[in-house]
Amino acid sequence: MGEKKLMKGNEALAEAMIRAGCDAYFGYPITPQSEVLEYLSREATKRTGMVLIQAESEVAAINMIYGAAGCGKRVMTTSSSPGISLMQEGLSYIASAELPCLLANVNRGGPGLGTIQPAQGDYFQSVKGGGHGDYHLLVLAPYSVQETVDFVKLGFELAEKYRTPVMILSDGAIGQMMEKVELFPQIERVPDRGFPWQTSGKPINGERRYITSLHIQPEKMEEINRRLQAKYKKMQEEEVRFQSMQIDDAEYILTAFGLVSRICMKTVQLGRAKGIKLGMIRPQTLFPFPIKQFAEIAPKVKGILDVEMNAGQMVEDVRLAVEGKTRVEFYGRMGGVIPSPEEVLQHFEQTFL
Amino acid sequence: MNQEVLEKNLTVVEEDICIRENLVYERPSTLIDIEMHYCPGCGHSTVHKILMEVVQELGIQNDTIGVAPVGCSVFAYHYLDVDMQQAAHGRACAVATGIKRVLPDKYVFTYQGDGDLAAIGTGETIHAANRGENILVIFINNGIYGMTSGQMAPTTIPGMVTTTSPYGRDVEVQGHPLKIGELLALLPGVCYITRQAVNSAANVRKCKKAIKNAFEYQKRKLGFSMVEIVSNCPSNWKMAPVESNKYVENTMIPYYPLGDIKVPEVK
């Protein structure tokens, strides 16, 4: 049993990063995730000696990540929506150069400077690549402070397993709320992970290594693309994570990720109390998306209501997954407004009953 | 001369001079023996050579990590026989920061063009310098965007013709050339800024010495060093190599005078 604490989402995230044996963090302040850098500034270096830099911008931060990840180190950055937008070029390079790293996007409302309130409008820029070219981040969507902590550890493991950038997509509410968490014990930092590709000085009896995303021969660039796509296919086969609730006898499915799934859990209860057979599916990985699970349930139900704090982003993936085998409707609030369970139920009843 | 005599003569010549004892120059073993993609007469190849000579002479090949951002020298990793990272356009100093902070005992250098270092990457350059990142920046100032075929750079000198200043750089419209070396020298994190050139044998020798100094300062953890090299781009300047070196001497260097701009206080 790990240590139990009452912690704020962002601070728990930072604590998990330290405990995961992270070697370096590079980041730039932005609400609603500035507590991460603040907490690390107080705790990180003195406890594990990890490197910590407040970068001059998110652009610089993600490129520092590139450099340190390229040396085979366990590295992480965090930001929120506008900052993630600035990181997209760097993320494309990182994905192409196949460098493992972890980032967290504590989503706030947009577009533009938007609002500091929680939102889910970054599904597209997180799940669909976000930068230029054909690539994906592996995206984990926690719905609680506890899951944020667990996903830090898992995220580093997946990043290293697949040599890929992994994103934890949470939101301002999960970042700011306080909950009880069980923390995993401190994992020692590894002085040298000894990856064959890491640029840590040419081995005395070996070849020099170089990290690049530049391949001007089209055939070579296509080969790299094929390698990336094969990796994404493997993730699709092996890394899909989701949670379902009362789906066995369900006539209708609510689906949501992150914060909204908590609201929908309550809606399921409210519906069941009224005799409506509601169930819920909560994707924990947004990429890879639980395509198979939606495809399987679709012919068994009368409809799916996808609820998000945006104008309808994940719903596109739900629709693709069910291939028209059931009716898929959407309900969303935007700009930082959090829907209530009653409101979701009411919308459900108006739409489906 | 008939064939037999010719072959005999050639054999004699080979036997006479092509022997190790007679070698006056060898390519450094730290420079990979393949054809470079640089245009004939381009300063990039000269700088690659002296940089790798220094790495060889200091015996730091296994402890050096280079960063080559986008620009003509983005393929430097094909030539420099050290561990290398290719970086996004302008971000070399951030990438180098990431490397150096996690591997503080390694030698880290970037190799950047003027567009890279002084336009799109100005922020990263200034902040890495200001944090006193203990890295070496090799800055190739050729007054032009070489890789994208000849657009105006932040360092293009007034009146210089480029594809985006076809009537010559007009400072009223296009602003002034950025003397980033002088600017960086103001920052306390900076230990060494020098401006060199590779347009003549004498300048090549001085430039090499400067690079060596910078690595030595890095070893002593003195902070940020930059060796600016006023260089040429014969292809986009639309000049023959010799003519381009004269242009460096007669037009570029008067605007960008050579020599140390800042040296470490404790030598």
Ligand SMILES: Cc1ncc(C[n+]2csc(CCOP(=O)(O)OP(=O)(O)O)c2C)c(N)n1
């Ligand atoms: C984000 C981004 N913007 C623009 C470019 C296009 N680009 C590539 S190299 C370059 C300029 C290179 O000039 P410089 O840094 O002076 O290097 P040189 O080729 O002259 O050595 C530009 C604008 C790019 N690769 N990435």
Ligand code: SF4
């Ligand atoms: S374009 Fe200019 S800078 Fe680039 S290799 Fe050719 S001469 Fe050198």
Ligand SMILES: [Mg+2]
């Ligand atoms: Mg240039």
